[in-house]
Structure formats: structure tokens, C-alpha cells
Amino acid sequence: MTSKSPYRSFSALFLTTLLMLVAQGSLSTYLGLSLAQQNVDSVWIGAMMSCYYFGLVLGSKLGHKVIARVGHIRAFVASAAIVSACATSHVLTQQLEIWLVMRVIVGMGMMCQYMVLESWLNEQSESSQRGTVFAAYMITSYLGMIGGQIMLSQFPALGIAPLLIISMCYSLCIVPIALTTRIHPAPLQPAPLKILAFWKLVPQSLTAVTVAGMMAGSFYGLAPAYAASKGMTTEQVTLFMSTTILAGLLAQWPMGKISDRIPRGRILRFNAAALTILTLFIALLPLSGIGLIVATFFYGILAFTLYPIASAFANQNVEQNDRVALSATILLTFGLGASLGPLLASTLMQLIGPAMLYAFISCCAFSLFLRLLRVNYTQKQAKRMMEEQQNAQFKMGSGDLVSSPLAAALDPRVDQDVVTAQMRDDDFIATRQQVPAGYDEDIDFQAIEDDYDSLTNTYRTAKTPADS
Template sequence: MLKVLGSSWPLLAGVMLLMVGNGIQGSLLGIRGTLEGFSTYEMSFVMAGYFLGFLGGSRLAPVLIRRVGHVRVFAALGSLISAVLVMYPVAPEVWSWTAMRVLIGFCFSGVYVTAESWLNNASSNETRGQALSAYMIVQMIGIIASQVLLNVGDPSGFIPFILPSVLVSLAFLPILLSATPAPVFDTTQRMGFGRLFQISPLGCAGMLLTGGVYAAMMGMAGVWGMTVGLGVPQISVFVGAMYAGGLVLQYPVGWLSDRMDRRRLILLLSLAGTGVMVLAALMPAVFWLLVGMALLLGGIVNPLYALLIAHTNDFLPKEEMAGASAGLLFLNGLGAVAGPLATGWMMDWLGPRGFFAFIAVLLGGLSAYVLWRMTRRETPPAVPGYHPIAPTASAIAVEAVLDRPDP
């Protein structure tokens, strides 16, 4: 691991600063939008814009990289991110913010594709697994740290927007000044959705549903917090708990995944998540209980993403895994675009409890579908195949994880 950190620290340090900047703006907009008088449904369009841009960036960023190279794409997208971050308080209008969120989602997607392909190229077969594990841990730590910095400055002022802009600008210094050569870029062709559904109906349906859950959690948590009257420190703890849960439970769930029917584990996690969200929707809003539920929800939803990829790969030869996973990630992105919009509608209809109710509906639907699929296909043998993959990872990181030798 020390060898990996020694060779990859500029990239890892830059990614951490990027995640801090991205994590701040995601929560901050939910808070500032409420202060500006935006309705819950209006904020849902703003939050959905990021995931729409991210989905588009995952398709177009490889084209840009092949055309002008990693360094230029990195610098151009980083400049755009930094500029957009300081423009939010200048143009506090719903459709302006939505357009800026689309742009910033596109840019962050391109940055992740660039960083992950760079890290993949800089690693050997022996160190790639450790490098990608370090990359995922750094991502989570950066987002958790961002929630602490959310408390710096008045959310109605400019400082909370200037801070992530500065951090994003600084993030590119260690990367662009590194002596590590930029890699030759290549991507895997996606598997057709028809064939992908034939191979794993559960993988396809599960990715759509978990995309909606993840986007609802991370896009609308700040809006929910302001609606129920939480302060900025409390919102930062609530959102940070969801990411911390994902970091803590990713590896225990992975250990179980390689020793039992993955569908059974998916069912147990989705049922647990449904129960937690139903309780959150019905119980009085006691803050520390809600934080505990956020911790559990994050620990459930983040591993589900990797579990669904591993389950799909159980039915594929090694050479087809990367192409199938690229298709799964695209389906996850489609679900993510719809997640904040549906959450906003549910919160308009049911009030703040709609935030938890929407997540409960999706996880309950996943539970029912898993039960049905378990009656349609034999249990595949339990073999090692789970890899800790975060929902923020691009197809490049997933492909690199799948290409590494199994232990």
C-alpha cells in the first residue's frame, strides 16, 4: 500500500480535494435554495440536473479525452467547475441553477473518467486493487470531510460557495504538476440492453432502482433537512452519516457476498432499508435517531450497488464483465436522474416524510423483485467476485476493478 501511495499520491490528493468541493456544493444548494424561497419541487429539478449532466459526461468525456488528451480535458473541466461554483449565489434562480448543475455534473463526470483512467494506467496488475481501494476510500473521506466544512460561513452569503471553488482549483495542482505521464485512453463497448436484461433482469432493475435511491439520498437530503427545520450543523451530520455508513459497511457486506447467495443478501439489505425508511417516515423527528437511520441507510445502499454488479457478473465470462458493467452504470444513471424529481413530488404530496417514503417504496420494490427472481432461476455458486465499488465511480474504475486478477 505504501508503494501505491508513493506513486499515486498526487492523483489521490487531488481527488480528495475534488470530493470535498463536490460534497459541499451538493448539500449547500439544498440549504441555500430553501433560503432563497425555492419550493421543494423546484429544488428537485436543480438536484436532478447534476445527475443528468453526469450521465451525459460519462458518454462524452471519453470522446473529449481521445480528441485533446487528459491534461487539457482535466484543466478545462476543472476551470468550468470552479467558475460554476462561484456563480450559484450570483444567479439564484431555479432554471439558472438547474443549468449550472447540469454543467457541473458533466464536468465532474469527465474529471472522474480522466482521474480513474490515469490511476488505472499508473498501476500494475499487482497494485491495481490496492490503488483502486485507496481511491474509493479517499472519495468517501473527502465527501465526509466536506460536511464538516459546510459549517464554515453563512449559507446565505458567498463564502460557502467560494470555499469549494478554491478547493477544486487547488485539486488540480498536484495532478497537473505530477511527472506521471498521461495514459493512452480506451473504453469498453457497452453490452446491448436487451442482452444485458436477458443475462440479469435483477441487475438491470436493481441498478435503476438503486440509482433513484442514491440520488434521492444525496440530492435531496439538504432540502429535507431545511424543510423539517434542521440547522446547518445538523444537516451536515445527517448527510455525513450516510456516507460514513457506506464506508464502514462496504467490506463486511463484501465478505458475506462471497460466501452466500448474493440475491439473498440483496434481499436482506433491501428489506432492512425498507424497514428503516418506514420507521423514519412514521416516527417523530428525533435527530440522533435519524442520524442512526442515515448511517444504516448509507451502509445498505452503497454496497447494494456493488452487489448488483457482482450478481450480474456471476452469469458472465470474464471478457464480457466490463461491457456489462458499463451498461449497468448507464441504467443506474437513468435512475439517478429520476430520483430527485420523484422525491420532490413525494415531498410536495406527503410533506417531509415523503423523502423517506420514496426511498422505502424503491427499496420495497427491489425486495419484491428479488423474491420473484429467486423463484425463476437456480442459486449460482458462491464464488469471490464482489469488489467495493462506490456509486460515484465511473465505468473506467469498474472496468479496472474487474480486469484485475482474482485473489
């Protein structure tokens, strides 16, 4: 059970998260700036980020097995040690192929660490405090990423010093969680994946999650190179990145409140349309200085709120027992999008120019907008057709005799012999005589014959006055 103050109760996990994200936030920017300074092709920079997110996807499966086998703390310690060693290895070699392998391993280790922290917080926070706990976790994560950018700004020439500090943060994040006095959470149970089923159930949400992943992967991996191509110094690049991340942090709470009042599908369409216009302006206009900072601030507000809104939109449309599987599907979808985005964006940047980063993001946002419009229209049409069918099924007749065989019986224009022949099904009687007794206990043939005789007598009684 948690204490009255969730911040104090989970202080060790929050401190671990802060140190871990300081290292992660600065490492991605460091690699992008380092490769840009060496005039390495943009494709390699994009591949670095794609490999990281590909590692996250792989780690989502491996992490469950490791945590179930050795427990949360041991899994976290082992992952942090491996990630720390991979970060330091960038000092030892400039071989880009080896860097790609290291990024995959870092992604796998980071996913295992995320799973330890989030499953721990989710299990041991009380229901009345879970929202507060995870809000604090997200704020801590954003502050850690901003802190990583600030740390990196103190080393304009880059060098090996930032990598050493990054490695130190990855190592030190072990200490709070290793010394915590909290009870260890229960081992994780693998969550089943129902990708196709959820794509049919919540297509708008998963489309938005995919595009949000493509945008996030492209921005974190290639924005430092884009900013460096605009002539920014290391300090200005880190300010550029910090401003975008800070905007995303500040937008989480108010956007969450807005999404509770306005339909989330409508907010997703608005964000997609606004992102299309904003990023197109960034790509086409020669923005620099304060103008570019303001533009990236609004980009952070719109782009970094796509994922939480889409996730909430998906969860409101599924049953409670499907939400664990949905969370696994959302994480996998986001990771796949984030793996693909940097590769495509970096290829365009290499062929056409750095501005294609935001042109690519604009195309992604526009595609998302069109997709959301189409799915929303299709769902509304299907809902309207279902309502019309339901209404048609419950329409009442003009009288009880409209659909009754007596309607024909009471009509003086109908010949009695014709009606009798039509009401008496000779084929049915012949078939009935061939069925063995007791063949189907669910069908009461005697009751059917009695009803028929009663209906015939009623017909004759009703018909006689008309003949007289």
C-alpha cells in the same frame, strides 16, 4: 509500473480526488440548504439533483471523445475549470432555470474528471495492487465528501463564502494532476452498450443498480431539505449527512467480505427488505436528535452497499471480454435511476410533505425486493426445468433391442409380410432413383441400402426358427 507503495505512487491522483470530492460533496448540500432556506418548492430541489445526474449520463459519452482527442490531463484541466466557473456562477444569479443548466454542465464535467481518474488508476496499477488502489480511491472519495460537509458546517448562514471555497477546491484539484510525473495513460476507447442483452443476462443486478441510483439521487439532493424541515441547523444538517456517508464508508470492506461468503443475490434481497422497514419507520415515526442520527447511520450501511454488491453480482455472471461493456451499462443505468429518483421524490414531498422522501425510498426498496424475489424464483424454475430435460435425455433403455427394428422382427406374433413392407420404404427407393449421381456427397445412399439389405437378412434369419 507502480512502486511497492500504491498510496505513494498514486498520491497525486488521490489528492486530486480528495479536493474534487470536497467541492462536490459540499456543493450539493449547499444548494439543497440554500433553496430550503428560501422556501423554494421541493420540486426545484429535486430537479437540481436530477439535472446533475443527467449531466453525468451525457458526460459519459462526451468524456470519451474529449479524452481521446486531447489526452487525460488536458481533458481534466478543462473540465475542472468549467465546473469551477459553474459553481461560482451561483453567486451571480438566483434564476433557478440557470441553476438547472449549471447543474447539467457540472455533471458533464464531473463525469469527465471521474473517467480520467479511474481509467488512469485502472491502467497503471498492477494486477496484484489494483484492489488496494481502488479501495484507497473509494476511501479518499468518501473522506472528501465528509470533508465537504464539515467545511459547510463552519458557515451556518451559508452566504457566498462556501461557494468561493468550493470554487477554490475545484481549481486546486488541477494542481496535483497537472504536476504529476507519472506517464500518461493511453487514450480511452469507447465501450459498446448492450443494455437489452445485459438486462436479460443479469436482471437482478441491473434492477438493484437502478434502484440504488434512485435512492442515492434522492438522498443527496433532498435529504438536506428534509433535515432542515425537521428544524435542524446547518451544523446539524451537515452532521446528519456526514453520518450517513461515514456509515457507507465503514460498511464497504465488511460487506465486501460478507458478499464473498454469502450469495450476493441473497444479500441484495436482505438489504432491500431491511431498507423497506427502516425507511418506513423513518417516514412514519417522529424521529429527531440522536434517534434520527442512528437511523440514518443504518440507512447508510444498507443503501450505500447496494451498488457495489450489485456490480460485483453482475460481473460474476458475465465473461471477461464483456465486462467493459457491462461497466458502461451499469454506469448509465445508475445515472438514469439517479436522474429519475429526485424528480419523483420531490414531487411527492411537494404534494404531501417532507416525510415522503423516506416513504418514496421505502417504496423503491420494497419494489426491488419483490422484483428480486420474482426474478430469483423464475431463474430457479428455469434451471430446474433444464436439469430435468437434461436428465431425461440421458435415460438409458432397458435393452439394446428396445428401440431396434429387430424387436418387431423377433416377435412371433408379427406377420413377416407386414414387417417387410414396413421395413422397406418404397417411397425412399423411388426418390433415390430420381436423385442424380453425386448430388449430395454428404449422404451415402449406397451405405443406407446395404444396411437395409443386411437388416432384412438378419430379420429373415431370426424369424425362420420361430416359423419352424
